[in-house]
Amino acid sequence: MNALANPLDWIDAQLPAMREFLVRLADQNSGSFNVAGVNAVGRDMADRFASLGATTEFIDLAPFASTGDDGLLHARPVGRAVRLRKRPEAPLRVFLCGHLDTVYPADSAFQSVISPADDVLRGPGVADLKGGLLAMWAALAALEQSPHRDRIGWEVLLNPDEEIGSASSAALLAEAAARHHLGLVYEPALPDGHLVGARKGSGNFDVVVHGRAAHAGRDFAAGRNALAACARLVDGVNALNGQREGVTINPGYLHGGGALNIVPDLAVFKFNVRATGPDDGCWLHEQLDLLLTRANAVDGISVELRGGFTRPAKPFDERNRRLAALIGDCGRTLGLSLEFKPTGGCCDGNNLHAAGLPNIDNLGVVGGDIHSEREWMRVSSLTERAKLSALLLLRLASGELAWS
Numbered sequence: 001m002n003a004l005a006n007p008l009d010w011i012d013a014q015l016p017a018m019r020e021f022l023v024r025l026a027d028q029n030s031g032s033f034n035v036a037g038v039n040a041v042g043r044d045m046a047d048r049f050a051s052l053g054a055t056t057e058f059i060d061l062a063p064f065a066s067t068g069d070d071g072l073l074h075a076r077p078v079g080r081a082v083r084l085r086k087r088p089e090a091p092l093r094v095f096l097c098g099h100l101d102t103v104y105p106a107d108s109a110f111q112s113v114i115s116p117a118d119d120v121l122r123g124p125g126v127a128d129l130k131g132g133l134l135a136m137w138a139a140l141a142a143l144e145q146s147p148h149r150d151r152i153g154w155e156v157l158l159n160p161d162e163e164i165g166s167a168s169s170a171a172l173l174a175e176a177a178a179r180h181h182l183g184l185v186y187e188p189a190l191p192d193g194h195l196v197g198a199r200k201g202s203g204n205f206d207v208v209v210h211g212r213a214a215h216a217g218r219d220f221a222a223g224r225n226a227l228a229a230c231a232r233l234v235d236g237v238n239a240l241n242g243q244r245e246g247v248t249i250n251p252g253y254l255h256g257g258g259a260l261n262i263v264p265d266l267a268v269f270k271f272n273v274r275a276t277g278p279d280d281g282c283w284l285h286e287q288l289d290l291l292l293t294r295a296n297a298v299d300g301i302s303v304e305l306r307g308g309f310t311r312p313a314k315p316f317d318e319r320n321r322r323l324a325a326l327i328g329d330c331g332r333t334l335g336l337s338l339e340f341k342p343t344g345g346c347c348d349g350n351n352l353h354a355a356g357l358p359n360i361d362n363l364g365v366v367g368g369d370i371h372s373e374r375e376w377m378r379v380s381s382l383t384e385r386a387k388l389s390a391l392l393l394l395r396l397a398s399g400e401l402a403w404s
Contacts, residue, residue: 007142007394008387018134018382019121021048023113025130026123030079031105033064038079038160041100041130045158046082048137052144054084054156061168064161067206067306069255071266078168079160088179090153092396092403095180095357096140097173097348098133098187098364099162103371110373119379127377132186132364133158134382139389148397155180162348165204165310173348174355182323182403183359184389185349188377190341191368195360197324197340199350200246200274201313203281205288206306207233209256209295213265223263224300227256230267233303236291237271244283246276248344273309274344281309311350316340319358326401327360330391336384363389 025044030037046056059082063075079100102125104110113123136156143149157176159169166173177183189195209230214223234251241249249271256267275281288305295303316324324340331338349361365385367377395401 007145007390010145011138011142011383011386011390014138015380015383018138019379022126022131022134022382023121023123025133026113026121026126027111029104029106029108029111030101030125031103031108032078032101032161032164033076034106035077035079037106038100042080042082042158042160045100045133045137046084049084049140049156052086052140054086057083059083059172061160064164064168067208067268067270069268071208071210071268081160081169081172082156082158083172084156085154087150087153088155091151093153093155093180094393094396095176095183095352095359096136096154096156097176097183097185097352098129098136098158099348100158100160101163102128103163110375120376121379122374122376124375127188127365127367127375128370129162129186129188129364131367131377131382132188135364135386135389136184136186138383138386139393142386142390143393143397146394146397148394148399151397151399152393159348165202166348166351167310170351173351177352177355177357180357183349183352183357183361184363185347185352185359185361186364187347187349187362188364188370189362189366189381189385190343191366193336193366193381194339194341195324195327196343196345196362197316197320198342199314199346199361200276200344201281201309201350202311202346203273203275203284203309204307205271205273207269208304208306209233209267209269210302211263211265212300214263216261216263220263224265224298225263226267226301227264229295229298229301229303230254230256230269233291233295234269237288240284240287243287244280247280247284248274274346275309276313278312311346312354314346314350314353316342320353320360323358323360323403326403327363327388327392330388330395333391334384334387336388
C-alpha cells in the first residue's frame, strides 16, 4: 500500500481516486428510508475498508417507528449498520463513526454530482457525510502504514439512520462508547473550515389531535374540528420561541383534513426542539403540559403527545477541550488554524458524549449548504481532513501525544 515513505504523502496521492469514489457514492441515493440504497453504500464502504484487515459485520437494526398521517405509529425499515474492528485489545482504543444515509429521499430531484468549479463538488451527501467516510478511511489506511500501529485499536461504525435521529443504532453507539477511550466523528466541518465545540441537544415531538367528524353544512355544530384545535397548538408551540434563552422550537409538519364539506376529526403536528441543557427540557415539558391541558379541556377534542429528547446537549467540557487541543496542534502542523465554535446542530457526537466518550464530531470534509439542493464540498479537503485525523492517530500511536 505504502508506495511513499510518509503516510501523509500517501494520502495526498489518493486525491484523484478518492474524488472519483466520492462521486460514485453520492450518485447512489441513500435517503434514510431507501434501504437498498443505504445498504449499497454500506457494501461499497466495507469493500473499501477490506484492505485494512478489519473484521466486518453487517448488523440488522430494528425498524424506525414514526407517527403516520392516520395518527398511528408505523414501523419503517432502515438499512444495515456496518461495523469494522481491528486490534480491540490494544492499549488505546479509538472509535470512528459516520453515517450512510442522507436527507434526500429516493424521489428527490437532487440525485447526482456536478462540479461547478475546479475544487468544488455539489451533490447529495458529498459533505454530509460521504466525503467524511473517505477521509476516515484514508486516515486509518495511513495509520496502518505506521510501525507503531499495534498500539491503537480501532472500531468504525457506519450507521444507516443518523439523519432521522439514530434511534435504531443508538444502542450500538452506547456500546462502542463504553469500550473506547476517545471518539472521532466525520460530520462535515463548518463552511469556513473550523470545527464544532459545544452542540445543542435535540428532541422530536408528535402531536395527534382527535376531534369529531360531521357534515360541514347540515350538522356543523355536532363536529369538533381537530384541524382548528391543532392550529391553536401550532401557534402556542411556536410562541414559546424567545421565552427561554438557547431554546428554539421549529414546527415542521402539519397534516389534517380532507373533503371541505366534512369537519375534520384528525390532525397530526410534528416539531423539533433544540436546547442547551437538561433544565431546558424540564421547562419545555412544563410548557407543553399547559398547552395540552388547555387543548384537552375543549369539548370533543383529545390530544396525545409523543416523542421527546433523543440527543442530549453536548457541552464543550474539559475532556473534549483536551482532545480539541490535540487536534488543534495537529492542524497547526499541517498549516491549519482551527477554531472550535458552538452550533445548534446535533449528531452522533451528542450520543457518544452522553454515554461518556469524549469526541470531536465534525472531522469530515469542508462543505456547506447541507440539507439543501445546494450542498457542496471542497474537493481538496478530502485529503486535508484525512491528514488531520491521520496525524492525530500517528502521533498517538508513536507516543508523541498521550491520551489516558
